[in-house]
Amino acid sequence: MIEARGLCKRFGAIDAAQDVSFAARDGQITGLLGPNGAGKSTCLRMLYGVLSPDRGEARIDGIDIRGETSAARARLGVLPHAAGLYGNLTARENIAYFGTLQGIGPEALSARIEALASRLEMHDFLDRRTKGFSQGQRVKVALARALVHEPGNLVLDEPTNGLDVMAIRNLRALLLSLRDEGKCILFSSHVMQEVAALCDRIVIIGGGRVCADGTPAAIREQSGAATLEEAFVRINACGGALG
């Protein structure tokens, strides 16, 4: 469970987040939807603990994320917006580095890397240096890195950016299977269709505020629009006015 409770963040004169509250539940995929610059990344960064909110708090399974060694961090896997790899390390070494820093012993670690490599179909390039990997291969390594400590919660910031159709399908399948295992998944996107296809619950953000929060059907109903896209446009107009 990932909870945002009244998160506020200001950068100079810009209110990037104003009293953002929502919850992403276990066994659900929650989509954080909003146009570019709406404050999605700022919210996610506060949730995964690299930005500290001016007010409010972020909780993972009820534990405050603040503090360098917070137990919340061990319960969370993160795929940031630009998930860079270490080019001179192999895919396996990249994953193992994060696993070791999460405190996993060497034997358990190699077993988990094997399991992830099978699940993400990475055996072809597992022992190659990641310099020169395709975007699809990079995202797989970054995902494995985020999942290596078997977190119950997963945050992904625009994970489908730069991926081709096949890679997006594979990612969707992976997220759905992770959900079915009971994990809590929160991801951001500015692509309507993607969110509609995947999410159990949608949080729409505009101008640093939560504009709508509910199941796709509830959001359509609430805005009185026939399609989710139409609802998104109407709700965004509201967010723009607020922001």
Next chain:
Amino acid sequence: MRAAWTVFAKEFLENFRDRRTLISALFFGPLFGPLLFGLMVSRMVDQSIMSADQVLTLTVSGGERAPGLLEFLRSHGVKVKPLNLSASGARDIVRRGLAPVVLLVPASYPARFGAGEPAPLYLVADSSDSETRKIAARAGSILAAYGSSIAQLRLQVRGVDPLLAVPVAVNDLDVATAAGRAVAVLGLMTYFVLFALLMGGMYLAIDATAGERERASLEALLTLPVPRAALVGGKILATCAYMAISLAITLLAFVTVSRWLPLDRLGMSSDFGFTTALAFFAICTPFIPLGAALMTFVASFTKSYREAQTYLAAVLLVPTLPIAFASIYSLKTKTSLMPIPSLSQHLLMTSLLKGEPVAATDVLISASSSLILAIGLFVLTARHWRRETILG
């Protein structure tokens, strides 16, 4: 602590696979200094040997007007080369480098010499050339010796004790130890040592900070339940390891190079062997964490690899300043200077090379001041990494 070790091992391995880091840390940095040093010293040795052993050849114009002088020159081992030149002709051939120095005996010389008046002589030389300056000085001192011998004869003839004309007798007592004369060269050597030391860690310090940000791997790293101090500590330790390797290679290169150099002919003690190299290593070791922490600190504030390179190039100059200062003011090893990093290491190494005794307390003060500063910089860097601005 385990996390710091993990970070250390990863940074060490990653940079070991990076050709740029490897070449600058283990090749250019450590070998460039000793090679340049070897070339410069062997050239200096060649020059000093050449001028001491060479027969002085002096082109003399109008020598037939001063047979006594010519006789004196020949008896002092000067090879006289007679040539008839006007005053402007003499200037011309010296300027064109055809003769290094020309002695002109003008037509008025015999008459004035006979009358006991100061007889004119012209020594034409080009003082901007260090080679001919030496020859001119030698010629000048032989001519002065001739003048004073004539003066003594004249006084004796007039019944005056020639000693009356020598009111003081100045004796030069040179207290320089055998090795003390080549301080400029030594300053160069300690500079190369400190330079290679910093160079060894520079690329790793950049890669582990600005590089991590530029690759966009930093954000994921910061989500982990690892104290930021452990991340920074591991990165600084890895930088230290490369610096130590670079220092060891540099010192081994100096040991090898100085075997081929006749350092004793320059008045330096020639035993730059493994013992001296080990002592150098010990003196420089406390400077390693200081340099590593300083470079990591500076690079942590930069946004990109390129920006970090620019700033760290300036940091590489930092150890030169005290060394330049030391040679301008010819500073000697003093306890009051020991708290200054890089200067104290330079002075201690120079003392060792000159064969002077080195006080244990001085080494201790130098080491602890460097280490205290290193810890201070580490704390500041870790504090900066705790801020969210580290994401850039």
